[in-house]
Amino acid sequence: MLTIPVRTAESYEIFIERGLIDRSGQIIRAVAPQNCRKIAIITNRRLSELYAGRVTATLRELGYEVIFCLMGDGERFKTLRTVEKVVGCLLSQGLGRHDLIVALGGGVVGDLAGFVAGTFMRGVAFVQIPTTLLAQIDSSVGGKSAVNHKLGKNMIGVFKQPRTVIIDPDVLSTLPQRELFAAMYEAVKYALIADSDLFELLEVVPKTASALLSDRRLEELIACCCYIKADVVSRDERETGERKILNLGHTLGHALETVTGYNRFKHGEAVGYGIMFASSLAKELGLITKEQQDKIYNLVRSFGRLPSLDGIDSGVLLGAIAKDKKSVAGRAVFVLPNGIGKVVIRDDVPIEVLGRLLNRFLEQGL
Amino acid sequence: MLTIPVRTAESYEIFIERGLIDRSGQIIRAVAPQNCRKIAIITNRRLSELYAGRVTATLRELGYEVIFCLMGDGERFKTLRTVEKVVGCLLSQGLGRHDLIVALGGGVVGDLAGFVAGTFMRGVAFVQIPTTLLAQIDSSVGGKSAVNHKLGKNMIGVFKQPRTVIIDPDVLSTLPQRELFAAMYEAVKYALIADSDLFELLEVVPKTASALLSDRRLEELIACCCYIKADVVSRDERETGERKILNLGHTLGHALETVTGYNRFKHGEAVGYGIMFASSLAKELGLITKEQQDKIYNLVRSFGRLPSLDGIDSGVLLGAIAKDKKSVAGRAVFVLPNGIGKVVIRDDVPIEVLGRLLNRFLEQGL
Numbered sequence: 001m002l003t004i005p006v007r008t009a010e011s012y013e014i015f016i017e018r019g020l021i022d023r024s025g026q027i028i029r030a031v032a033p034q035n036c037r038k039i040a041i042i043t044n045r046r047l048s049e050l051y052a053g054r055v056t057a058t059l060r061e062l063g064y065e066v067i068f069c070l071m072g073d074g075e076r077f078k079t080l081r082t083v084e085k086v087v088g089c090l091l092s093q094g095l096g097r098h099d100l101i102v103a104l105g106g107g108v109v110g111d112l113a114g115f116v117a118g119t120f121m122r123g124v125a126f127v128q129i130p131t132t133l134l135a136q137i138d139s140s141v142g143g144k145s146a147v148n149h150k151l152g153k154n155m156i157g158v159f160k161q162p163r164t165v166i167i168d169p170d171v172l173s174t175l176p177q178r179e180l181f182a183a184m185y186e187a188v189k190y191a192l193i194a195d196s197d198l199f200e201l202l203e204v205v206p207k208t209a210s211a212l213l214s215d216r217r218l219e220e221l222i223a224c225c226c227y228i229k230a231d232v233v234s235r236d237e238r239e240t241g242e243r244k245i246l247n248l249g250h251t252l253g254h255a256l257e258t259v260t261g262y263n264r265f266k267h268g269e270a271v272g273y274g275i276m277f278a279s280s281l282a283k284e285l286g287l288i289t290k291e292q293q294d295k296i297y298n299l300v301r302s303f304g305r306l307p308s309l310d311g312i313d314s315g316v317l318l319g320a321i322a323k324d325k326k327s328v329a330g331r332a333v334f335v336l337p338n339g340i341g342k343v344v345i346r347d348d349v350p351i352e353v354l355g356r357l358l359n360r361f362l363e364q365g366l
Numbered sequence: 367m368l369t370i371p372v373r374t375a376e377s378y379e380i381f382i383e384r385g386l387i388d389r390s391g392q393i394i395r396a397v398a399p400q401n402c403r404k405i406a407i408i409t410n411r412r413l414s415e416l417y418a419g420r421v422t423a424t425l426r427e428l429g430y431e432v433i434f435c436l437m438g439d440g441e442r443f444k445t446l447r448t449v450e451k452v453v454g455c456l457l458s459q460g461l462g463r464h465d466l467i468v469a470l471g472g473g474v475v476g477d478l479a480g481f482v483a484g485t486f487m488r489g490v491a492f493v494q495i496p497t498t499l500l501a502q503i504d505s506s507v508g509g510k511s512a513v514n515h516k517l518g519k520n521m522i523g524v525f526k527q528p529r530t531v532i533i534d535p536d537v538l539s540t541l542p543q544r545e546l547f548a549a550m551y552e553a554v555k556y557a558l559i560a561d562s563d564l565f566e567l568l569e570v571v572p573k574t575a576s577a578l579l580s581d582r583r584l585e586e587l588i589a590c591c592c593y594i595k596a597d598v599v600s601r602d603e604r605e606t607g608e609r610k611i612l613n614l615g616h617t618l619g620h621a622l623e624t625v626t627g628y629n630r631f632k633h634g635e636a637v638g639y640g641i642m643f644a645s646s647l648a649k650e651l652g653l654i655t656k657e658q659q660d661k662i663y664n665l666v667r668s669f670g671r672l673p674s675l676d677g678i679d680s681g682v683l684l685g686a687i688a689k690d691k692k693s694v695a696g697r698a699v700f701v702l703p704n705g706i707g708k709v710v711i712r713d714d715v716p717i718e719v720l721g722r723l724l725n726r727f728l729e730q731g732l
Contacts, residue, residue: 080446080447080449080450081446083446083522084446084515087515087517087521087522088515088516088517091515091517091518091521092517118524119485119522119523119524120521120522121521121523122510122512122523122524122525122605123524123525123604144488146488149450149453149454149457150454151453151454151457151458152457155453155457155486155487156449156453156485156486157485157487157488158484158485158488158489158524159488159489238489239488
């Protein structure tokens with residue numbers, strides 16, 4: 001079993017091992033509050049059919065009463081309305097402030113359940129069992145949770161650290177290939193931020209789902225990403241400074257998602273484009289060489305064809321970038337590779353450079 | 367000006383002075399984030415008509431753009447629905463994560479605005495300008511905020527400390543007498559918890575609204591309560607232990623509010639009954655003398671006639687007590703006076719004693 005420590009205000013550990021879901025009861029018991037009697041699992045119908053029985057069995061064996069709150073599958077259910085419903089489900093089944101909430105799912109379930117755990121009776125204990133690769137390497141680590149508002153994504157949220165994260169790579173076998181590989185762009189992000197060895201590992205791992213899932217380096221890949229994120233988050237839990245480097249690829253990425261109504265790209269795919277664009281900017285500003293830019297482009301492209309950029313207007317995209325939550329006083333903030341394994345934050349990219357590169361980027365239809 | 371320090375994870379100060387609302391701009395500027403440009407005032411229509419002009423003037427003078435989000439007046443508007451609307455109002459007027467939210471109002475506005483400030487973009491800076499006596503001595507201090515769920519009051523919330531609390535006792539002149547005096551029972555609570563001098567002050571202050579409001583001891587009274595609450599909160603920000611003593615009078619108080627559908631009693635009035643009941647229990651358990659119990663009863667009664675207890679069933683009330691958020695595994699937790707100026711927490715009150723005293727309490731129709 002691989003163990004990654006996360007040093008936040010309340011420190012915890014991430015555990016990674018194939019088949020771990022069947023031992024989740026013991027891990028949860030070790031971190032549950034002393035008076036915990038009930039455990040509420042927040043998940044969706046599909047995942048509940050796939051894994052709820054196994055998680056429940058290991059919890060019941062230890063004497064816990066297990067209750068379920070199902071939510072809809074998909075980003076459009078990440079709303080305060082769903083929070084209201086889930087809280088109703090918890091209250092009517094008598095969950096108390098000394099009990100515990102488990103998020104069993106991907107980013108949507110994790111975000112919603114984290115927000116509920118952070119606000120139900122002003123906060124109850126929380127455990128993540130991420131079931132997508134994106135959640136395993138990224139969203140389940142770091143304590144950010146949020147729901148959407150119709151005027152903006154992730155606009156209402158809290159920082160809520162889990163007591164532990166239980167990662168079982170075997171559950172990824174039920175993921176569609178597109179979803180699996182969309183997550184790899186976030187892995188590329190971690191490599192660029194902090195780890196040139198991870199970059200090399202990503203270059204050589206299999207590029208088909210079945211081969212990747214049975215490759216013994218998958219756990220190492222997940223662990224590397226968790227380690228980097230945990231390390232950054234440990235130094236800046238509330239995103240006041242350094243944590244911003246995790247936004248590499250996200251300035252353009254979020255803008256692409258916004259202008260396409262969150263329909264065309266998986267989040268990771270938009271980040272894939274964002275990473276390529278950040279590399280172009282970095283090359284233009286002399287932070288990386290042409291060779292390094294090519295290496296980054298090639299790695300991003302190796303995970304399959306990204307959805308097309310056809311019909312996206314550079315002016316509209318620039319507007320979306322300026323309105324981003326990360327922008328300060330309308331000035332776009334970019335995280336840029338500075339070599340491979342190091343990044344810098346820049347809010348001084350001249351608007352002409354930005355516009356020119358964006359036009360070129362959209363025209364080349366990468 | 368009286369200044370009370372609050373030592374939480376992020377420490378801040380409470381300022382108390384008559385007429386202070388007209389200088390709120392300077393106080394807010396001193397605590398606002400560096401890049402703060404917009405200030406959003408969350409309030410209701412009535413308060414906005416009374417005070418918004420004055421607060422706005424002092425902020426505009428300093429160059430801030432002031433935006434308003436109005437919410438309904440009353441506990442029934444303390445919902446996630448209102449949060450959704452207020453967040454929409456903030457987003458559509460471009461409030462950013464470096465800006466600041468002001469709660470201008472009583473407990474309902476403070477709770478709702480605190481929850482919004484704690485969750486909007488995962489938290490923005492927050493200032494309280496409480497406009498009721500209850501908010502000035504109690505709810506604006508300590509960082510608890512929450513909204514209601516149809517299955518329970520204050521069930522969804524966060525801990526969100528303000529950057530400062532600006533208390534202007536002159537704004538209390540627009541309060542109905544009943545609301546003013548309902549708050550005095552919370553002041554009695556603070557006296558019983560920690561301060562026998564405050565107990566004596568409460569015995570001698572005027573018992574009519576106009577006389578109380580023009581009495582120069584009013585600021586001292588408010589400051590004493592804030593000081594005690596700040597002191598308790600400083601030692602236990604997240605209510606894991608000592609902070610529970612602030613629940614004196616609230617076990618029965620909340621139960622009375624619940625079984626009467628929050629219609630019959632003002633919160634403070636229910637706490638007034640709760641304090642008397644806690645004194646009866648304390649007397650029964652030998653924690654206070656008959657003379658001390660009489661002193662407490664007399665002080666509570668001196669603030670006017672409490673709404674009647676007619677028609678409240680002791681069995682139903684006992685059930686509500688057992689279901690309280692503070693109960694641990696169904697066992698009621700009571701904070702009891704242990705002399706005047708000291709309390710103890712007890713979860714071992716025998717159910718027979720509880721039932722017998724409750725029957726007597728309801729029969730005597732105090």
